[in-house]
Amino acid sequence: NLNIPVNSTQREVKVYSGRHYNTDxxxxxxxxxxxxxxxxLIEAAGISLIERLKREGNNSQADLILLVDAARITNAAKAxxxxxxxxxxxENDVPDGLKxxxxxxxxxxxxxxxxxxxxxxxxxxxxxxxxxLADPSLKGxxxxxxxxxxYNQSLVANQIVxxxxxxxxxxxxxxxxxxSKPFFPGDISIIRAVSxxxxxxxxxxxxxxxxxxxGVNGRRDTLYAKKVSVLTPKPAHVNISAGGIAKYANNTSxxxxxxEFLASPKGSKGLAAPTFEHPLKEVNQNExxxxxxxxxxxxxxxxxxxxxxxxAIKLMKDAGWN
Ligand code: FE
Numbered sequence: 661n662l663n664i665p666v667n668s669t670q671r672e673v674k675v676y677s678g679r680h681y682n683t684d685x686x687x688x689x690x691x692x693x694x695x696x697x698x699x700x701l702i703e704a705a706g707i708s709l710i711e712r713l714k715r716e717g718n719n720s721q722a723d724l725i726l727l728v729d730a731a732r733i734t735n736a737a738k739a740x741x742x743x744x745x746x747x748x749x750x751e752n753d754v755p756d757g758l759k760x761x762x763x764x765x766x767x768x769x770x771x772x773x774x775x776x777x778x779x780x781x782x783x784x785x786x787x788x789x790x791x792x793l794a795d796p797s798l799k800g801x802x803x804x805x806x807x808x809x810x811y812n813q814s815l816v817a818n819q820i821v822x823x824x825x826x827x828x829x830x831x832x833x834x835x836x837x838x839x840s841k842p843f844f845p846g847d848i849s850i851i852r853a854v855s856x857x858x859x860x861x862x863x864x865x866x867x868x869x870x871x872x873x874x875g876v877n878g879r880r881d882t883l884y885a886k887k888v889s890v891l892t893p894k895p896a897h898v899n900i901s902a903g904g905i906a907k908y909a910n911n912t913s914x915x916x917x918x919x920e921f922l923a924s925p926k927g928s929k930g931l932a933a934p935t936f937e938h939p940l941k942e943v944n945q946n947e948x949x950x951x952x953x954x955x956x957x958x959x960x961x962x963x964x965x966x967x968x969x970x971x972a973i974k975l976m977k978d979a980g981w982n
Contacts, residue, residue: 672698673914677726678709679901683934690930691921697914713741713906722906723915726768726922729810731817733902734966737764742904745916753923754940757961758900765904767962768922769937772866772955773815773897776851776888782860789893790815791823793861794834801860802835803850806843807973807981811865811899816976817968818897821960825971832979843982848877855884865899866890870936870948890951895958901937902962 677684680703688699702722704712710732713720725742727733736742742764750759750766758767775793777784782801786792793802805812819828840859844850850862851869871877872885903922905915921927928939938944943954 670698671696671911671914672700673911673918674700674702674721674723675726675918676709676713676722676724676906677701677703678728678732679703679726679931681931681935684931686934687922687927687930688918691918691927694921695917697917699918710736710739710741714739718908720906720908721910723909723911724903724918725906726901726903728899728901730814730899730902730962730965731810731969733765733900733904734760734963735969737762737904738966741907743907743909743912745905745919747916747920749920750923753920753925753928757959758902758940760904760963765902766919766923767900767902767940768928769901769932769935769939770957771899771901771937772892772952772957773811773863773899774866774869774952775861775863775891775893776854776869777861777891778854778857778859778887779889781854781857784889784891787861787891790819790835790863790897791831793838793863794831796834796838798838798860800838800840802838802840803853803859803862804835804839804843804981805847805850805863806845807976809846811847812863812981813969813972813976814899814965815863815897816972817965818958818960820968820971820975821964822958825975829975829979832975832981836979836981848872848881851888852881852884855887866892866949866952867936869952870946873948874936874946890953892953892955894954895956897960898955898957899965900962901931 744763754766847864847868854862872881875882932939
């Protein structure tokens with residue numbers, strides 16, 4: 661065992677990531693190869709990562725922060741955990757609506773909130789949009805993930821922006837009265853329940869179904885996923901994973917370089933292809949993902965989703981979404 665002395669001039673960047681995908685490491689390796697900047701990864705679940713940053717304050721080691729979900733990244737910015745940066749390549753590579761007007765964060769990948777339906781339980785032709793889940797004919801047949809999930813908070817925020825508070829309230833009250841309780845802990849358990857006919861329809865992120873179909877979660881989940889149909893509303897609610905530079909970063913220029921790399925067409929595709937997400941400017945070309953149908957992202961911006969997060973949570977609570 662050789663003791664190799666640590667080269668103190670080695671450039672590095674420390675990443676706090678709420679993206680819990682091993683495949684991201686390949687992209688970091690490519691970055692390190694191209695730039696000579698070493699990537700040190702500190703992974704954590706989304707919410708505890710934000711709590712951790714708050715607790716650590718200016719002692720934090722974090723340089724680049726990666727989070728999934730619109731509400732999480734906008735809340736991190738509101739909590740003052742990120743810093744504004746100027747980067748022409750980020751401005752060019754990240755489409756409008758998927759970046760912070762204050763330049764605190766930039767989207768890296770996109771995910772679509774779709775519906776999974778069991779054709780043996782409900783009439784697939786009757787469900788086109790999330791709002792159809794309020795139809796009284798679906799009583800006891802709707803399964804939803806619990807209110808704490810930022811994915812659903814962002815979906816509700818999306819409806820508030822698109823349809824206004826009153827219509828969203830009416831949709832929520834109808835849909836929640838159709839829910840087969842208890843609420844579920846995660847998207848995967850919803851896909852299983854719909855498959856097992858415990859429910860007729862649920863709402864999940866598209867990549868969970870893709871992963872199950874691809875066999876990433878094992879054979880049993882592949883069989884479950886094969887029994888559900890994926891319905892992609894047009895337009896569909898699109899959520900993101902995103903990155904921003906930590907307020908107290910020690911390696912700011914290295915962190916900006918890495919963020920630029922991840923948001924570039926090559927980087928975004930490198931993150932999104934193996935996770936079945938969509939890159940920023942293209943559609944994932946995997947056959948499974950393509951089988952879910954084309955999606956037309958609606959015009960709601962990620963900032964709008966963040967700005968409506970508190971109201972979304974309130975309306976969910978009021979409607980009995982636990
Ligand atoms: Fe997820």
